[in-house]
Amino acid sequence: MNIFEYMNNNEHEQLVLCQDEKSGLKAIIAIHDTTLGPALGGTRMWTYNSEEEAIEDALRLSRGMTYKNAAAGLNIGGGKAVIMGDPNSDKSEEMWRAYGRFVQSLNGRYITAQDVGVKVDDIDNINLETEHVAGLQSKSGDPSPATAYGVYSGVKAVAEQVWGDSSLSGKTVAVQGLGSVGQYLCGHLHEEGANIIVTDIYQETIDKVVSQYGAKAVEPDEIYEQEADIFAPCALGAILNDETIPKLKVKAVAGAANNQLKDEKVHGEELKKRGIAHAPDYVLNAGGVMNVSEEISGYDKDKAYRKIATIYDRIKKCFEIAKRDDITTHEAANRMAEERIEAIKNVKTSYVRY
Ligand SMILES: NC(=O)C1=CN([C@@H]2O[C@H](COP(=O)(O)OP(=O)(O)OC[C@H]3O[C@@H](n4cnc5c(N)ncnc54)[C@H](O)[C@@H]3O)[C@@H](O)[C@H]2O)C=CC1
Ligand SMILES: O=C(O)CCC(=O)C(=O)O
Structure with missing residues (x-):
């Protein structure tokens, strides 16, 4: 290299x-x-x-992270x-x-x-040696609940985009991966009255979510072909690929996992062609970094969660740009981030530093 x-x-x-x-x-x-x-x-x-x-x-x-932070509206x-x-x-x-x-x-x-x-x-x-670290136990701590809340907000924006109504009540969501984020996400979905289908590689975790939220469990390789409305990948990257996309019966994909598209261009286009709405992962999962970045100016949980709730509008904006420019939602997210960086780069200052 x-x-x-x-x-x-x-x-x-x-x-x-x-x-x-x-x-x-x-x-x-x-x-x-x-x-x-x-x-x-x-x-x-x-x-x-x-x-x-x-x-x-x-x-x-x-x-x-440059793209994620820019698209999240963070400074x-x-x-x-x-x-x-x-x-x-x-x-x-x-x-x-x-x-x-x-x-x-x-x-x-x-x-x-x-x-x-x-x-x-x-x-x-x-933190014993530097102040330039965030996510302290005494401040924002574990980012997963914040990430899950952001994903949940974005899933609602996707529902509005696809069905014209952000309510998830009665919708069926297939969740892949019941780790820190997946479990919190199931909690939000359950609270709103969604039906949940789940999978994981650990039986113990599956049993916990099934009993807590009345979810239906399936084998890991069966999750793609479920008769669901939304597929929420919350485990691994590259799970949207040549083998899995043809199996999908859902109208939308929206989950926390990073780098979901095996090939951003090819598989983003394939979802678009099939009319499957895809919430760009790094816009949807920015709740963690929105939360942790609040520590830079102290930490105010309410303020952080108000910021995380803006993921709803950010996801909607990705769909708007994708429609306007006839591109995939992933390309739209990149455009949103790049346009913001370029715009801020060009802001002039009248303050002259000695
Ligand atoms: N934790 C956070 O705040 C953030 C997480 N993310 C991303 O979200 C995803 C989930 O994150 P966490 O919940 O923190 O991770 P985690 O490691 O706690 O959970 C991942 C879960 O996926 C399961 N899993 C692994 N392979 C699987 C398979 N083939 N089929 C089904 N389940 C499988 C694991 O057993 C585990 O329960 C990751 O891709 C992560 O990069 C992105 C932004 C922030
Ligand atoms: O959420 C965090 O604690 C750090 C942010 C980050 O590295 C990420 O979002 O991938």
Whole structure:
């Protein structure tokens, strides 16, 4: 991989390699774009097969955060970090503190938070060394309830788009993945009177949701072909692909999972061709980052949730742009993010800094 060429082609600003021999820390911080403000995005801890794979993941994820934050209307840019290691065995207080010092050295250009493999306790340890970290136990904590609330708001916008009524009462929603977000989402759907079909790879989790919400359980590979109104992917990426799309009987796809389209262009077009409304994932799942970013100015939960509720209008805007320009909703989301960054970039200031 030619790193500078990759960064140039994808318009990245900065890549920072951090290592601390004693604690075993090997971290990569990628800052994609700070036009809208300091770069914010979680840290992922993962057993990467190579340094190259880790660098590429950090660069790819940081660019995704620029789009997510811009489309969410936040005044923050896009960044992400990865730590090479096993989250089950390689964590220690000294590793998090060494990492926190590297984050601090960027002086606020990058604000970190949670991602895969990183828990609230780890965030609190990072906070021992830097103020540029969000998602603290004492403030916004676990982002999943906020993400689920945003997804729920967006699913209602999709219902309005498809059926002319945002009510989910009597609608059938097939939820794939009953992790942190999936379970909270089922709670909202149940409360509104939706029928829920669920799947997961863990029987214990399925049993819990079936008994709590009267959901119907199906095998993981059966979820695509359910006679439902909405399919809500809340587990893995790339699940909208050549094999799964032909099986879908739903009118809409709207769920929390990141990078749902295996190929953004090909599979976005395929859904459009079949008349299946797709809520762009990074617009729908921005509730977590909307919540956590509130910590930058203190933390006010009500204010954060009012912001998260705007996901309803943001999803509607994606459908409007898609219709206006005859493009997929995913392309519409990208356009919405790019247009905002470009517009803000061009705002002139009359303040002259000495
Ligand atoms: N937690 C958050 O605040 C945010 C999460 N997301 C995305 O939402 C999705 C869900 O996130 P979480 O609930 O936090 O993750 P999680 O790891 O808690 O839950 C994922 C669930 O999917 C299940 N699963 C895995 N493979 C499966 C399969 N083949 N079929 C059915 N179920 C399967 C797992 O057993 C697990 O219960 C992920 O794609 C994540 O990247 C996006 C933004 C924020
Ligand atoms: O939700 C968070 O805690 C961090 C935001 C983030 O990295 C994401 O939305 O992928």
